Amino acid sequence: MKKKHFLILAVIASIIFISIPIIHILKTKWSESDRKNEIPKGYTNDASQLNLTKIDTLIKVPSSKADIESQLQQILQYAKEKHLKISIAGAQHSMGGHSIYPNGILLNMLPYKHMELDEKTNILTIGSGALWEDAIKYLDKNGKSIAVMQAFSSFSVGGSISVNGHGWQKNLPPISSSVVSFTLMNESGKIINCSREENPELFKLVIGGYGLFGIILDIRLKVVDNTALQYKYVRLNADNYTDYYKKFISENPNVNLVFGRLRISDKRFLEEATINYFEKVNEKPLSLPLQNAKNEEVKRLVFRSTVNSEYGKRLRWDLETGMNKMTKNAVYSRNELLNDHVSLIENKDPNSTDLLQEYFIPERHFNQFIKDMKPVLKNSGMDLLNITIRAVNKDEDSYMNYARENVFGFVLLFNQKKTAEQENAMKLLTNKLVDITLKNEGTFYLPYRLHIGKEKMRKVYPQTESFFELKRKYDPSELFDNKFYQHYK
Numbered sequence: 001m002k003k004k005h006f007l008i009l010a011v012i013a014s015i016i017f018i019s020i021p022i023i024h025i026l027k028t029k030w031s032e033s034d035r036k037n038e039i040p041k042g043y044t045n046d047a048s049q050l051n052l053t054k055i056d057t058l059i060k061v062p063s064s065k066a067d068i069e070s071q072l073q074q075i076l077q078y079a080k081e082k083h084l085k086i087s088i089a090g091a092q093h094s095m096g097g098h099s100i101y102p103n104g105i106l107l108n109m110l111p112y113k114h115m116e117l118d119e120k121t122n123i124l125t126i127g128s129g130a131l132w133e134d135a136i137k138y139l140d141k142n143g144k145s146i147a148v149m150q151a152f153s154s155f156s157v158g159g160s161i162s163v164n165g166h167g168w169q170k171n172l173p174p175i176s177s178s179v180v181s182f183t184l185m186n187e188s189g190k191i192i193n194c195s196r197e198e199n200p201e202l203f204k205l206v207i208g209g210y211g212l213f214g215i216i217l218d219i220r221l222k223v224v225d226n227t228a229l230q231y232k233y234v235r236l237n238a239d240n241y242t243d244y245y246k247k248f249i250s251e252n253p254n255v256n257l258v259f260g261r262l263r264i265s266d267k268r269f270l271e272e273a274t275i276n277y278f279e280k281v282n283e284k285p286l287s288l289p290l291q292n293a294k295n296e297e298v299k300r301l302v303f304r305s306t307v308n309s310e311y312g313k314r315l316r317w318d319l320e321t322g323m324n325k326m327t328k329n330a331v332y333s334r335n336e337l338l339n340d341h342v343s344l345i346e347n348k349d350p351n352s353t354d355l356l357q358e359y360f361i362p363e364r365h366f367n368q369f370i371k372d373m374k375p376v377l378k379n380s381g382m383d384l385l386n387i388t389i390r391a392v393n394k395d396e397d398s399y400m401n402y403a404r405e406n407v408f409g410f411v412l413l414f415n416q417k418k419t420a421e422q423e424n425a426m427k428l429l430t431n432k433l434v435d436i437t438l439k440n441e442g443t444f445y446l447p448y449r450l451h452i453g454k455e456k457m458r459k460v461y462p463q464t465e466s467f468f469e470l471k472r473k474y475d476p477s478e479l480f481d482n483k484f485y486q487h488y489k
Contacts, residue, residue, distance in 0.1 A: 021315050024305055032304070032348040044106055048095035048449060049353040050418065051483070055106050056084055061129070063111040065218070072107075072215060073189035076479065079105055085481035088211040090129060090156025093342070094163060094447040095355060097483025098210045104481065107215065109158055117142055117223070123180055124223050128158025128216040136339045140288045145226040145334045147178040151259075151388075152342040158216045163447040164208030164398045166409065168259040168390050170249060170277075176207045176397035180220040187214065187479045196397075205470055208398035210446070212471050212480050228285040229256055229278035230331050233324040238262060238273040242366050242408075245275060245391070254279040257337055260389030261320070262370075265313035270374050273389070274321065278337060285333030296344055303345050307352075307415045308383050347415070354385065355414050357430060358445035360392060360407040365440035369410070372436040380429040382422070386413040400467055402443040409445075427451040434460065450487040457488055464488065 039045050045052045059075060062068045079086050088107050089099035100106070113130030115138045117123075122144070126135055132146060133153035139145055150165040161182070166174040181195035184206060192214075194203040206213050236244050241260065249255050255277050263272040302319060306312040347354045361369045377384055388411040395401040412433075416422045430451040434444050443460050444452070458464045468489050472478065478485075 021319075024309075024311060024315065033350055034348075035350050037350055044089070044092075044100055046092040046095060046097065046099055048355060050423070050449070051095075051097045051100055053097070053100045053102050053483075055100070056103050058106045058108060060108045060110070061112050063113070063127075065114065065127075068112055068217065069185070069191065072185055075105065075107070076185075076187065076189050079479060080477070086479055087482045088158075088162075088215055088480070090159035090162075091131065091154060093152075093155050093159065094210075094484075096446075096448055096450040096487070098163070098447060099159075100483055101481045101486075102483075109215075110156065112217070117144065122223050124221045126157055126219050126221060128156065128161070128182075128219055130157050131155065132157060132160070133339055133341065136335050137288060139223060140226060140333075140335045143226050144223045146338060147222045147224045148172055148175045149338060150175075151340065152344075153339045154342045157219060157221075161207055161216060161219065162209060162211050163445075164395070164401075166390065166392045166403070168257050170255045170258050171391050171393050171406075173393045173395045174208075174398070174403060176395055178222045179207060179397070180222060182206070182219040183217045184214040185217060187475045187477060191217070201470070202474065204397060204399040205467070205474070208400045208402075208446075209467075209471075210484050211482060212485055213474050214480065226285050226333055226335050227256065228281050228283040228331050229334055229337065230281045230329055231276070231278055231327055233274055233276045233328060235272070235274050235321060235324075238271055238370055239367055241273050241275070241389070242363050248275060249277055249391075252277075252279070256280055256334065258391070262387040262389065263317055264384050264387055265317055266310050267314060269378065270370055270387075272317075274324065276324070278332070278334075281331060283331060285335070288333070288335055288339065296341075300344055300346060303385070304347065306385055307349075345413075352415055352417050355416050355426065355449060357412045357414070357433065357448055359410045359412075359433060359437045359442055360402050360445070361410065361437070361440050361442040362405055362407055365442065366408055369436065369440045369442065372439065373410075373433065376429065376432045376436065380432075381425055382429055383415040384412065385415055387411065399463065399470075400446065400461060402445055404443070407442065431456070446484070450484065454488055 037049055043052055044055050062071055085101045085104035087099055087101040087104055090109050092099050109129035111129055112127040113134055114127045116125045131154055132149050136153055148169050149167050150160055160175055164174045164176050184192050184194055186192055192199055234244055234248055249258050258277040261274045262270050302316055306316050390409045392403045392409050393406050395403040416426055434452055437444055
């Protein structure tokens with residue numbers, strides 16, 4: 001009888017144990033709204049949802065090469081006659097108004113997404129408005145894959161080049177390293193070919209140039225083979241991250257993709273980490289349509305359940321590390337892993353927004369940066385959702401380069417209420433984090449909120465003055481303009 005009693009109690013305890021996280025995740029679902037943040041006609045915004053701006057005209061460019069060139073030349077002439085500025089937009093995932101100019105003409109480049117692969121040279125020619133997911137699906141049919149790209153595939157290729165994004169490909173420089181050449185329409189409507197040999201100064205300026213030098217049209221990118229990759233991971237104390245990184249990643253020639261994660265719950269805050277990596281295996285990769293569908297909504301809800309919730313943050317860490325054990329040695333294709341959409345972390349709360357920041361730190365200061373960052377983040381009052389770590393090799397190509405040596409990128413994601421109080425708190429936090437970054441000989445990434453003043457920005461980017469001088473050399477009437485330029489020039 002006693003045995004039966006204990007069995008019943010054990011079953012009840014198990015049900016309660018399982019039901020608590022399920023109820024927590026369901027509460028997240030129930031609290032969400034289907035109400036979209038609609039952008040009023042005559043306005044635009046970006047991924048921050050904090051840059052609603054009135055514009056003069058929104059123009060979707062044509063999809064064909066012949067039409068786009070003639071139309072853009074007419075738009076440039078019209079803008080000059082009417083004394084209007086031009087800003088250039090793709091998926092608008094930058095967060096500081098980089099694709100926006102008040103009362104200006106906004107070019108929506110997304111329709112321009114043609115693709116052609118040269119299988120002999122492994123070079124993909126692609127329209128700047130194409131999303132990376134478009135390129136992945138196209139290349140997958142040919143057994144190829146993107147060489148370097150950002151973590152999400154829902155960004156535009158032209159936009160990624162304009163911010164010189166980096167990816168989680170093992171120990172590679174930013175996207176700039178995979179760009180062979182591109183065509184650029186300058187302020188006079190002339191189309192210029194830019195490469196390391198032809199117009200090399202413009203090549204360096206446009207990559208990471210935030211749309212200030214002209215309109216990127218056709219891009220030639222290096223591509224690589226689509227391969228089968230096996231998942232591995234290691235859990236460790238954050239203090240040992242660089243040592244483990246050398247052992248498991250740098251010294252392992254089979255690693256192809258890799259990212260790290262820091263624990264962000266109050267319990268063991270920034271003390272634990274994981275290194276998640278994918279090794280090449282001798283298998284034929286499955287094509288995208290044949291791969292298993294991911295349960296994306298469950299993943300999204302687990303992520304969203306961490307907002308303002310210590311329990312949610314602990315739950316996500318435990319679920320992820322638990323799943324790591326279960327999925328260890330699972331095999332994926334490279335294209336499947338690269339083809340993640342930003343909707344995986346979509347925020348459906350109309351009263352808040354998710355904001356990214358990123359800091360690039362040399363290996364010698366890795367542990368000190370975490371130590372310095374810890375009390376600042378704890379005392380900020382801002383809701384930290386995630387810290388991912390990615391190694392980025394030295395960038396030899398872009399003028400406004402953030403990786404001036406091999407660095408580790410700390411990618412921080414916050415949830416912020418759309419209030420003046422939280423905006424001020426975020427500005428204060430950002431400046432403190434940049435001060436820590438300067439102390440540790442690092443840099444901060446420029447595509448995010450414009451919370452850093454001109455003077456401090458120039459400390460991190462001493463090439464800023466010459467960059468803006470060259471902007472005026474190539475665009476003397478400052479036809480191409482945006483909020484980023486207005487803030488920092």
